[in-house]
Amino acid sequence: MDKATLIADQAGACLSFKQGVIVLEQPGGACHRVGVESIKQILVTADLYLSSRLIDSCLAAGVSLVILPGRQREPARHLFPQAEGALWVRLAQYAAYLDEQQRLALAQDFVTRKIESQAECLRQRGLHLPMEQFLSSVRKAPDIPGLLGVEGASTARYFNHWSTLLDPDWGFQGRSRRPPRDPVNALMSLGYTLICHAVGRLAARDGFETALGFLHAPASGRPSLALDLIEPLRPWVDEWVLTALHDEQGFGPEDFRIDPETGCRLTKEASGRFFQRWYTGAEHWLEHVAREHLEGLRARLGLAGEEFQPLWPAAED
Structure with a gap:
């Protein structure tokens, strides 16, 4: 169970x-x-x-x-149990981070898969957006700042096409965060936070240092590796949000409250329905994909053949 x-x-x-x-x-x-x-x-x-x-x-x-923050301008706080006996996992992670070429290659992989997922998300909705130019730019990026520039441009173009997928009454005019300014952004931000936590928990269980990312620089209190790992998953959270907004059993404007200072958030009653829907559906599938991504990272770090038994059992699929 x-x-x-x-x-x-x-x-x-x-x-x-x-x-x-x-x-x-x-x-x-x-x-x-x-x-x-x-x-x-x-x-x-x-x-x-x-x-x-x-x-x-x-x-x-x-x-x-x-x-979760009491104020929408603050980040969520994540506390992950750190596996013991897996120092060799973290050593491989540290070595890859300190090797500029390997760090860049790993970061390029995260961004490549994110762009491919963005294209697939739009394709599922009948929009065919060519992404070859961005994928080529990812491969040619000379460093992390340049790569982040490509990722930002790709994401901006991706969200520009959302106007054809949403009713104008939702007020979506592009991605906004801390605070989210409309219901669409409120749902996306909450979904990103929850999948970030789920992926961070899985990474910590496998012995990784969640604070040390490759695309996202380390920062106090930030699970940078989890943020790296969820980049290819963000478009699938977006797809889940689109479905929830179009579903008769999903969410309507009455499920949100908007304040000019604190932004937009779900009402308490609607939050309960959100969590019920998320934890009985979305998280299970996204965790399965995240495990595959973690296995891919282990392989890139030369750890694919290693066996590691955590101190606690994994949640069953």
Whole structure:
């Protein structure tokens, strides 16, 4: 059976840990208990109390935590359990990062697959956008800044075609973040955050240093490797968002609130439906693809033949 995601979304609640059990106490008096072995991650979306013992015990058991920002201008915070006994994985990762040519080659691979995924996403919607010029520019990029320039130009062109895929009433005029300015961007930002956490958790489980990316430079508090790995997955999150906006059981304008200062976000009721839809569908498939990408990275780092057993079991497919 798949391990579950625990969502803590009520302000003033308390999450603690007692004798192998995660305890969620609600302000109204309700109390929920769940065994730590049945949880793969905890999603915190409200201002609540987290005991230090809970955090320590969850990380020791292989349970990750993602804390969504109270303000849309702030980044999400990710806490990943770090596998022990896999120093050789991180050493190979560090060596590749310090080798300028290998770092560039790995970054080029992430961007190439992202551009190909962008083209496929549009093709699924009946739009055929030639991307050969961008793919050629990726191969010729002399360094990481030049590569980022190509990626930015490709993504801008990709989103320029979204006007034909969306009702103008959604107000989408291009990608905006921190804060997202419209419902489309709000859904994309939330989806990107959740898949970033899922991929980071898988990478940490395999022994990688999630803070050390190849395309994304290391920065305090940023899971740069996870951001690298999700680049080819972003267009598939976009496709999921498009489906949710067109589906009769999806989302409508009434499911969002927009503030000039804090941006656009889902209502609490709509957030519950979003998470239900995401965790019962999108994440499972995206995790499967992410595992394939991790295997590809291991092969590029010369680790494909190595066996590594983490301290905690993987969530079942």
